[in-house]
Amino acid sequence: xxxxxxxxxxxxxxxxxxxxxxxxxxxxxxxxxxxxxxxxxxxxxxxxxxxxxxxxxxxxxxxxxxxxxxxxxxxxxxxxxxxxxxxxxxxxxxxxxxxxxxxxxxxxxxxxxxxxxxxxxxxxxxxxxxxxxxxxxxxxxxxxxxxxxxxxxxxxxxxxxxxxxxxxxxxxxxxxxxxxxxxxxxxxxxxxxxxxxxxxxxxxxxxxxxxxxxxxxxxxxxxxxxxxxxxxxxxxxxxxxxxxxxxxxxxxxxxxxxxxxxxxxxxxxxxxxxxxxxxxxxxxxxxxxxxxxxxxxxxxxxxxxxxxxxxxxxxxxxxxxxxxxxxxxxxxxxxxxxxxxxxxxxxxxxxxxxxxxx
Amino acid sequence: xxxxxxxxxxxxxxxxxxxxxxxxxxxxxxxxxxxxxxxxxxxxxxxxxxxxxxxxxxxxxxxxxxxxxxxxxxxxxxxxxxxxxxxxxxxxxxxxxxxxxxxxxxxxxxxxxxxxxxxxxxxxxxxxxxxxxxxxxxxxxxxxxxxxxxxxxxxxxx
Numbered sequence: 001x002x003x004x005x006x007x008x009x010x011x012x013x014x015x016x017x018x019x020x021x022x023x024x025x026x027x028x029x030x031x032x033x034x035x036x037x038x039x040x041x042x043x044x045x046x047x048x049x050x051x052x053x054x055x056x057x058x059x060x061x062x063x064x065x066x067x068x069x070x071x072x073x074x075x076x077x078x079x080x081x082x083x084x085x086x087x088x089x090x091x092x093x094x095x096x097x098x099x100x101x102x103x104x105x106x107x108x109x110x111x112x113x114x115x116x117x118x119x120x121x122x123x124x125x126x127x128x129x130x131x132x133x134x135x136x137x138x139x140x141x142x143x144x145x146x147x148x149x150x151x152x153x154x155x156x157x158x159x160x161x162x163x164x165x166x167x168x169x170x171x172x173x174x175x176x177x178x179x180x181x182x183x184x185x186x187x188x189x190x191x192x193x194x195x196x197x198x199x200x201x202x203x204x205x206x207x208x209x210x211x212x213x214x215x216x217x218x219x220x221x222x223x224x225x226x227x228x229x230x231x232x233x234x235x236x237x238x239x240x241x242x243x244x245x246x247x248x249x250x251x252x253x254x255x256x257x258x259x260x261x262x263x264x265x266x267x268x269x270x271x272x273x274x275x276x277x278x279x280x281x282x283x284x285x286x287x288x289x290x291x292x293x294x295x296x297x298x299x300x301x302x303x304x305x306x307x308x309x310x311x312x313x314x315x316x317x318x319x320x321x322x323x324x325x326x327x328x329x330x331x332x333x334x335x336x337x338x339x340x341x342x343x344x345x346x347x348x349x350x351x352x353x354x355x356x357x358x
Numbered sequence: 359x360x361x362x363x364x365x366x367x368x369x370x371x372x373x374x375x376x377x378x379x380x381x382x383x384x385x386x387x388x389x390x391x392x393x394x395x396x397x398x399x400x401x402x403x404x405x406x407x408x409x410x411x412x413x414x415x416x417x418x419x420x421x422x423x424x425x426x427x428x429x430x431x432x433x434x435x436x437x438x439x440x441x442x443x444x445x446x447x448x449x450x451x452x453x454x455x456x457x458x459x460x461x462x463x464x465x466x467x468x469x470x471x472x473x474x475x476x477x478x479x480x481x482x483x484x485x486x487x488x489x490x491x492x493x494x495x496x497x498x499x500x501x502x503x504x505x506x507x508x509x510x511x512x513x514x515x516x
Contacts, residue, residue: 061393062394316379316383319382336368340368
């Protein structure tokens with residue numbers, strides 16, 4: 001049967017028989033890099049058109065419907081427009097940091113792609129602290145936002161960047177605690193082991209109510225971490241024009257835009273891996289026949305289906321809820337999410353020790 | 359006690375968020391009832407709301423008669439001088455002089471479609487039309503005379 005891991009295996013075999021090991025390794029790295037960049041481009045196009053269509057349907061509108069069949073090529077046309085636009089650097093800006101910031105945002109998003117398991121045995125780097133790596137690298141994101149806001153030499157940009165700093169730093173805590181509660185159950189930080197531990201059922205179902213609470217908290221926290229509405233104070237179109245990327249134009253703006261969407265994809269992929277079993281098909285206990293049918297669906301389709309379901313959930317949040325004020329935002333984190341997730345982690349630990357989970 | 363309030367608050371918040379998401383979820387799954395008008399494409403079948411205000415017109419009946427008495431209430435009601443009523447005096451069959459309109463001049467380029475003239479009119483002589491394709495190449499074409507040439511006031515309108 002067709003699978004991503006087979007393709008990767010045959011490429012590896014062909015390279016290692018044709019070239020000597022060092023060159024084969026370098027070529028494999030190049031192929032992986034190109035594949036990641038390709039995935040970025042595709043994700044950018046798909047997620048932008050998806051967001052616009054979801055927004056339109058929720059607001060009883062039609063959405064983009066002119067370019068291509070049913071408007072599906074709209075984001076491609078937008079990308080071409082952004083590519084040919086002039087990338088301005090304001091006179092008063094700190095030129096070096098200003099031009100560096102979008103690339104930092106992009107590189108962080110790229111680094112986060114490394115430990116994600118896209119399909120069965122299809123992973124760039126299965127390091128033994130995968131979850132820790134993801135949660136720590138994703139906090140570098142705030143540096144690029146602060147860099148952009150500070151170097152723009154614009155008060156709105158700086159305000160947006162500062163808000164975003166406060167927001168990301170505080171929401172990282174509850175996201176981390178939600179992740180920890182799954183790590184407590186699996187006893188491992190390695191992504192492949194976390195996926196493997198869900199072979200007989202996803203943690204969302206196996207972990208009883210604490211897992212569901214952890215899932216809800218995780219979704220809220222990652223929505224805040226990726227700076228999306230209702231937590232989009234960093235951009236806040238109606239208050240700060242566009243926050244930290246006010247001064248950016250052309251492709252540099254597009255990189256920020258793209259990295260936002262790629263980050264959404266990454267956090268949803270992590271959420272799908274932790275709570276919904278990653279590429280693991282949907283299995284119910286001892287129903288052999290049912291499980292066999294589910295196994296026929298390729299693992300990559302399972303992974304992308306779950307991830308896009310979570311992305312849709314985040315888009316649904318965005319077009320339903322109004323933006324929070326900065327004090328409400330911090331109240332929500334420090335007075336509600338953090339205490340709840342701490343108690344929840346305690347419950348989860350008791351659950352894991354007593355072996356009450358399935 | 360504090361804990362009870364706290365849990366109540368969280369429960370209420372989650373519930374209200376779910377209510378909101380159910381509403382938008384309903385819209386998402388029922389995307390047949392689209393409110394977007396694809397204007398230039400559906401120009402022939404375009405249906406505007408009854409309250410849509412495009413421009414001020416004066417309806418005439420088949421005998422080329424209107425209901426305007428020339429009382430200038432619309433001119434007084436207009437906040438930015440869009441309407442100018444030019445009156446004349448007709449001689450009635452009994453030999454009396456009677457006030458009537460010569461021209462009702464309407465400056466579309468000044469009009470803000472505020473509807474104050476229509477509500478001010480005591481004899482329902484003017485109303486808002488649903489036309490909205492007003493662009494022209496010459497500004498003078500926007501100054502319109504609302505009463506038709508040769509029209510006169512309807513019988514029985516005072």
